[in-house]
Amino acid sequence: MFGRRRNAGDRDAGHRDAVAETAVDLAAEAGAVEPFPGDEAPPAGPWDVTEPYPEAQRVDLGSLQVPVLAGTDIQLVFAEQHGAWVTVRHGLSELQLQAFAAPKSDSLWDDVRTEIAAEVTGNGGMATERSGPFGAELLARIAAQPGQPAGQPQPGAQLVRFTGVDGPRWFLRGVFSGAAADDPAAAAPLEAVMRDVVVVRGDHPVPPRDLLELRLPPEAAAALEEQARAQQEQEGQAQEPQQVNRFTAQPNPFERGPEFTETR
Numbered sequence: 001m002f003g004r005r006r007n008a009g010d011r012d013a014g015h016r017d018a019v020a021e022t023a024v025d026l027a028a029e030a031g032a033v034e035p036f037p038g039d040e041a042p043p044a045g046p047w048d049v050t051e052p053y054p055e056a057q058r059v060d061l062g063s064l065q066v067p068v069l070a071g072t073d074i075q076l077v078f079a080e081q082h083g084a085w086v087t088v089r090h091g092l093s094e095l096q097l098q099a100f101a102a103p104k105s106d107s108l109w110d111d112v113r114t115e116i117a118a119e120v121t122g123n124g125g126m127a128t129e130r131s132g133p134f135g136a137e138l139l140a141r142i143a144a145q146p147g148q149p150a151g152q153p154q155p156g157a158q159l160v161r162f163t164g165v166d167g168p169r170w171f172l173r174g175v176f177s178g179a180a181a182d183d184p185a186a187a188a189p190l191e192a193v194m195r196d197v198v199v200v201r202g203d204h205p206v207p208p209r210d211l212l213e214l215r216l217p218p219e220a221a222a223a224l225e226e227q228a229r230a231q232q233e234q235e236g237q238a239q240e241p242q243q244v245n246r247f248t249a250q251p252n253p254f255e256r257g258p259e260f261t262e263t264r
Contacts, residue, residue, distance in 0.1 A: 093180035
């Protein structure tokens with residue numbers, strides 16, 4: 001299923017900006033597989049494409065190859081102002097994934113975690129560092145109305161988990177929201193997805209902290225362009241359809257990243 005949508009609001013620790021996005025349902029394009037059964041421990045990823053990693057059904061989105069597990073819905077979202085990210089949904093939970101370039105001899109997650117916590121608390125929210133399945137993570141309660149006094153109850157505040165993994169010249173950030181933010185059982189399927197992601201850094205130079213390129217699979221891009229062409233023909237428009245099969249984004253994702261997105 002393919003479609004175009006307009007984002008009604010973009011929330012990232014207190015920011016709200018309307019952004020245009022293109023969302024494509026990708027899970028239907030590949031056969032979903034069941035998550036790891038019983039008490040069987042999943043392999044320990046995320047993986048770099050240059051190292052051995054277990055075979056699985058994955059959607060190739062350029063810098064990220066995302067596993068397709070039963071019950072999950074995968075979308076690649078393009079936002080005009082904030083770049084691109086992958087959204088994986090399972091039940092009432094959501095995981096947002098982005099990959100960034102990182103220095104050869106340094107990690108990013110320690111600094112990024114501190115920056116996120118400062119931004120959250122600066123906008124009236126609360127942030128607590130703790131240990132999680134991917135190491136140190138941040139549990140944040142985002143103020144529904146930015147600018148409210150920190151440490152006080154915030155009606156309608158959103159609970160979110162920020163996770164990060166430092167790889168060879170890349171950094172993968174995962175943001176868990178909905179039930180997965182504080183319910184381990186609800187988080188388990190999405191954690192399995194993040195654990196089995198393959199990151200494709202590439203050999204081309206990319207400044208540290210810049211987003212790595214995400215792009216639609218050729219089949220999805222062709223279907224989306226055909227849909228746009230048919231719609232334009234119905235509306236009597238003569239211009240060429242928008243090209244959406246490739247997208248390169250290089251904003252500063254640590255200032256205004258698309259961690260919280262309301263789609264209506």
